[in-house]
Amino acid sequence: MINKEPVITVKNMVKRFGTFVANDNLNFEVYKGEIFGFIGANGAGKTTAIRILCGLSTPTSGEMNVAGYDIYHQTEKIKKNIGYMSQKFSLYEDLTVAENIRFFGGVYGMKITERKARTEEMLERLDLMAFKNRKIGDLPLGWKQKLAFSIAILHNPKIVFLDEPTGGVDPITRRQFWNLIYEAVQKGITVFVTTHYMDEAEYCDRVSIMSEGQIVALDTPENLKKQYNAINMDEVFLKIAR
Amino acid sequence: MKRFLAFLRKEFLHIFRDPRTLVILFGIPIAQLLLFGFVLTNEVRNVKIAVVDHSRDYLSIRLTQQLVSSGFFQVAATPSSESEYEGLFRSGKVKEIVIFEPNFARHLVNENKADIQLIEDASEPNTAQLVVNYTTAITNNFVKTEFIKEQKQPGINIKARMLFNENMLDSYNFIPGLIAVILMLISAMMTAITITREKESGTMEILLASPLKPIQIILGKVTPYMILSIINALVVLLIGYFVFNVPIIGSLALLLAEILLFIFLALSLGILISTFATNQVTALAISGFVLMLPSILLSGFIFPVKNMPAPLEFISNFIPPRWFIEINRTVMLKGGGLAEVWPNTLILLGMSALFIIISIRKFKIRLQ
Amino acid sequence: MRTLFYLLQKEFTQIFRNKSMLPIIFVMPLVQMLILVFAATNELKQVDLAIVDNDHSASSRNMIHEISGNPFFKVITGLNNSQEAEDLLMRNKVNLALVIPKEFDKELTTVKKTEVQVLVDAINGNAAQLSLAYLSNVIGAYSQKVLIKPIKPEFRQTKAIEIKSTYWFNAELNYKFYMAPGILVVLITVVGMLLGGMNLVREKELGTIEQINVTPIKKWQFIAGKLLPFLFIGLFDLAFGLLVAKLAFNIPIQGSLVLLFSLAAVYLILVLSWGLFISTISDTQQQATFVSFFSLIVFILMSGLFTPVESMPQWAQNLDYINPLFYFVKIMRSVLIKGSNFIDILNEFVALSAFAISMFSLAIFRYRKTS
Numbered sequence: 001m002i003n004k005e006p007v008i009t010v011k012n013m014v015k016r017f018g019t020f021v022a023n024d025n026l027n028f029e030v031y032k033g034e035i036f037g038f039i040g041a042n043g044a045g046k047t048t049a050i051r052i053l054c055g056l057s058t059p060t061s062g063e064m065n066v067a068g069y070d071i072y073h074q075t076e077k078i079k080k081n082i083g084y085m086s087q088k089f090s091l092y093e094d095l096t097v098a099e100n101i102r103f104f105g106g107v108y109g110m111k112i113t114e115r116k117a118r119t120e121e122m123l124e125r126l127d128l129m130a131f132k133n134r135k136i137g138d139l140p141l142g143w144k145q146k147l148a149f150s151i152a153i154l155h156n157p158k159i160v161f162l163d164e165p166t167g168g169v170d171p172i173t174r175r176q177f178w179n180l181i182y183e184a185v186q187k188g189i190t191v192f193v194t195t196h197y198m199d200e201a202e203y204c205d206r207v208s209i210m211s212e213g214q215i216v217a218l219d220t221p222e223n224l225k226k227q228y229n230a231i232n233m234d235e236v237f238l239k240i241a242r
Numbered sequence: 243m244k245r246f247l248a249f250l251r252k253e254f255l256h257i258f259r260d261p262r263t264l265v266i267l268f269g270i271p272i273a274q275l276l277l278f279g280f281v282l283t284n285e286v287r288n289v290k291i292a293v294v295d296h297s298r299d300y301l302s303i304r305l306t307q308q309l310v311s312s313g314f315f316q317v318a319a320t321p322s323s324e325s326e327y328e329g330l331f332r333s334g335k336v337k338e339i340v341i342f343e344p345n346f347a348r349h350l351v352n353e354n355k356a357d358i359q360l361i362e363d364a365s366e367p368n369t370a371q372l373v374v375n376y377t378t379a380i381t382n383n384f385v386k387t388e389f390i391k392e393q394k395q396p397g398i399n400i401k402a403r404m405l406f407n408e409n410m411l412d413s414y415n416f417i418p419g420l421i422a423v424i425l426m427l428i429s430a431m432m433t434a435i436t437i438t439r440e441k442e443s444g445t446m447e448i449l450l451a452s453p454l455k456p457i458q459i460i461l462g463k464v465t466p467y468m469i470l471s472i473i474n475a476l477v478v479l480l481i482g483y484f485v486f487n488v489p490i491i492g493s494l495a496l497l498l499a500e501i502l503l504f505i506f507l508a509l510s511l512g513i514l515i516s517t518f519a520t521n522q523v524t525a526l527a528i529s530g531f532v533l534m535l536p537s538i539l540l541s542g543f544i545f546p547v548k549n550m551p552a553p554l555e556f557i558s559n560f561i562p563p564r565w566f567i568e569i570n571r572t573v574m575l576k577g578g579g580l581a582e583v584w585p586n587t588l589i590l591l592g593m594s595a596l597f598i599i600i601s602i603r604k605f606k607i608r609l610q
Numbered sequence: 611m612r613t614l615f616y617l618l619q620k621e622f623t624q625i626f627r628n629k630s631m632l633p634i635i636f637v638m639p640l641v642q643m644l645i646l647v648f649a650a651t652n653e654l655k656q657v658d659l660a661i662v663d664n665d666h667s668a669s670s671r672n673m674i675h676e677i678s679g680n681p682f683f684k685v686i687t688g689l690n691n692s693q694e695a696e697d698l699l700m701r702n703k704v705n706l707a708l709v710i711p712k713e714f715d716k717e718l719t720t721v722k723k724t725e726v727q728v729l730v731d732a733i734n735g736n737a738a739q740l741s742l743a744y745l746s747n748v749i750g751a752y753s754q755k756v757l758i759k760p761i762k763p764e765f766r767q768t769k770a771i772e773i774k775s776t777y778w779f780n781a782e783l784n785y786k787f788y789m790a791p792g793i794l795v796v797l798i799t800v801v802g803m804l805l806g807g808m809n810l811v812r813e814k815e816l817g818t819i820e821q822i823n824v825t826p827i828k829k830w831q832f833i834a835g836k837l838l839p840f841l842f843i844g845l846f847d848l849a850f851g852l853l854v855a856k857l858a859f860n861i862p863i864q865g866s867l868v869l870l871f872s873l874a875a876v877y878l879i880l881v882l883s884w885g886l887f888i889s890t891i892s893d894t895q896q897q898a899t900f901v902s903f904f905s906l907i908v909f910i911l912m913s914g915l916f917t918p919v920e921s922m923p924q925w926a927q928n929l930d931y932i933n934p935l936f937y938f939v940k941i942m943r944s945v946l947i948k949g950s951n952f953i954d955i956l957n958e959f960v961a962l963s964a965f966a967i968s969m970f971s972l973a974i975f976r977y978r979k980t981s
Contacts (some may be wrong), residue, residue, distance in 0.1 A: 084820075084821070095623060107822075266903070282911060283921050364777035400745075403727065404732035407738075524630070540649055571733055
């Protein structure tokens with residue numbers, strides 16, 4: 001199913017903040033159509049890496065290519081082809097659901113007819129049609145997260161970056177959220193996700209485990225479990241982290 | 243107590259870690275001192291004038307020189323026709339046009355009377371009035387030195403004694419007021435903002451859940467600003483004394499006690515504002531428009547309260563710095579004591595009590 | 611262009627949804643115009659004067675009567691000695707004290723020459739000089755009235771230059787005509803700096819700016835999107851404030867309003883860019899306000915709004931060349947009160963435009979989509 005065509009290539013990625021090394025020589029590739037997970041404890045460097053790949057932060061050194069574009073010189077081209085959902089909820093709380101969609105759709109240069117069609121489809125799917133004109137700030141967190149994800153892929157990006165998208169939501173909503181991710185993959189979107197929930201790691205096609213700024217393991221969940229002789233990812237992680 | 247000290251340490255760190263806060267805490271007082279001390283003055287100097295001399299005789303030329311050498315005036319234009327006058331004013335090139343009549347010297351020598359016409363740019367009325375006064379004074383002086391040999395003037399002479407500020411220095415007026423404005427800024431505004439920030443970011447709840455008592459929390463927030471306020475007040479007093487020669491004639495102890503009272507008042511006002519404001523922007527808006535603006539403009543700091551229309555004069559009664567500035571001026575410059583300033587002191591005490599009572603009420607309601 | 615449209619649509623929706631925005635837009639101009647213009651005056655309204663009469667003669671009573679008849683003075687009499695007068699000065703009850711000596715009447719009728727003492731609370735030098743001048747005028751007039759006959763022929767002999775002065779643009783020397791245009795400048799500056807600057811930092815604090823930064827929005831589009839709504843609000847507030855000034859103080863509007871508003875637009879772009887620049891270098895609204903507040907205080911005080919610029923030391927005058935308020939206060943007063951045209955204020959216009967362009971570029975340059 002995975003055709004091994006890389007959409008993200010990272011070679012020797014280093015990010016330093018003063019003397020602190022957040023990303024210490026990372027090397028990996030993400031293939032088209034896969035769910036690629038970044039797993040690690042808080043402060044392992046996941047967010048730093050994802051911010052660099054989205055063009056929010058400049059790396060100290062290394063070669064990186066996202067969606068076929070160079071990260072140093074073609075940042076703006078990259079931005080047209082990616083979606084991003086940050087750890088901190090960042091839709092406009094004082095705007096309504098429809099207004100947020102209109103704004104972000106407009107900013108990505110979507111045609112009005114296309115935007116309207118996609119909005120309808122998306123709100124139907126999320127069962128949020130009745131809340132179209134509600135301010136985002138009035139919605140419960142789980143709904144907000146699902147909405148934020150849907151808006152992040154509204155413009156049909158090649159890759160979507162999710163930075164701890166399920167932080168603070170209940171298990172049922174997390175399940176629903178992952179269903180949305182699978183649907184996006186079906187449409188051909190590559191998903192780059194960071195998380196510290198080990199059960200979520202199982203849902204990924206491949207995971208890379210980060211610790212203290214370095215990638216300490218990178219493989220499919222099955223292979224990792226076999227390699228470390230563990231029954232689940234939780235155990236894998238504990239064994240690696242020790 | 244140990245807990246409290248740790249908390250206090252944290253508050254100080256907050257302040258000293260943020261250079262922008264330091265800018266406000268020390269930059270504004272210093273900038274204001276410098277500006278009011280060295281830059282801003284209502285006096286008139288270097289006024290640009292145009293001279294139209296239809297006579298060009300020895301007297302008109304000499305008088306023109308006299309105007310320039312006084313230091314008040316600079317000749318910036320010599321228009322040749324009346325049509326140019328308005329343009330000179332409109333572009334702001336000159337503020338006054340001095341016109342000598344033809345045969346100026348002959349008229350003055352033969353007929354004892356010559357005419358000068360002054361045209362003023364009265365879009366700045368105060369300056370215009372002062373400029374006319376100075377021009378007149380220089381001209382009269384010129385006539386006296388040129389022609390009149392010491393003549394005794396009959397009538398009622400006025401011997402004026404300038405009390406409390408013999409040389410009429412601006413600094414005497416602004417230093418006592420500046421203390422009030424700066425204390426308002428640091429004690430009231432900064433306190434209001436920090437407490438509101440803590441509320442807004444949710445850390446207030448963490449603090450309230452901690453073993454610290456609410457009163458300790460408030461004291462912890464307030465103490466650093468109180469200490470900084472005292473330092474700032476002393477710095478202004480010292481600079482006033484040593485740099486601008488503003489004396490402290492009355493009792494220093496009384497002055498310091500009044501300053502402490504005012505700091506207490508300002509802090510309670512800050513706490514009061516923070517109980518109303520739900521976010522920093524509101525706290526800032528309230529501090530800016532309800533606190534700072536009136537403190538500067540309605541307190542008599544720059545513009546005397548007595549010059550204001552009755553409604554504003556009435557409002558100024560409710561502005562704490564108004565009473566404090568009066569105390570400062572009385573104690574520092576007039577050498578007054580409690581006998582003179584007890585009414586003001588009582589008003590400040592009453593205001594502080596009121597702010598504290600309302601704050602406690604509001605705080606309790608919120609906790610319930 | 612379409613991106614800018616969506617940005618503007620979003621900004622306007624947010625601005626007008628904010629409940630505190632409408633009061634700020636409408637109440638602030640009202641309060642500033644009415645309170646500031648009335649409060650900021652150096653015109654003396656009334657002077658409290660204590661009179662100590664040591665002579666108790668017809669002459670002294672006549673003179674006191676003369677002074678009391680002048681509505682400018684609020685006279686307190688019945689004092690026994692000058693010590694009591696000094697006491698009133700000390701307690702801020704009076705600004706001036708006039709002490710009439712024992713031999714006042716006798717000297718005036720015999721040698722036609724006498725002296726009175728005036729004690730002045732000189733802490734505010736300006737007010738002291740003005741009130742003393744007023745009192746001198748009243749006493750001088752009285753002295754002329756009493757002694758007029760024997761003196762007149764003598765005066766004929768002396769030479770005098772007669773000065774006639776005319777006041778252009780503001781014949782009645784109305785101080786409000788001077789203050790109101792200046793306060794309008796403060797008004798739109800505060801609106802621009804605080805609302806405009808604050809807005810961007812708020813997005814930083816909320817984290818929504820991250821979401822913007824991963825989109826293909828161009829930097830200039832984003833800054834322009836933040837700037838234009840407040841440019842519009844600033845111009846609206848200028849119009850509203852001008853209307854208040856017209857209705858409340860009947861200030862003259864001599865120059866072209868089109869010129870005034872065009873220049874105001876340039877000025878607002880400058881102020882807004884400056885506010886946005888500050889917010890690009892701040893992380894929190896608090897920091898941004900502090901920096902804006904600080905620069906505002908310095909710029910306002912040095913702008914010539916309250917005190918004449920020519921009186922400042924040369925180095926301070928040189929500093930004013932980079933003070934946007936200095937230019938715009940001058941423009942406002944010139945255009946409104948003196949009817950200055952475009953050519954008259956060309957220098958100021960060029961300076962403001964140059965600053966506006968550089969500040970706008972600087973704000974765009976400093977705004978980083980990538981940290």
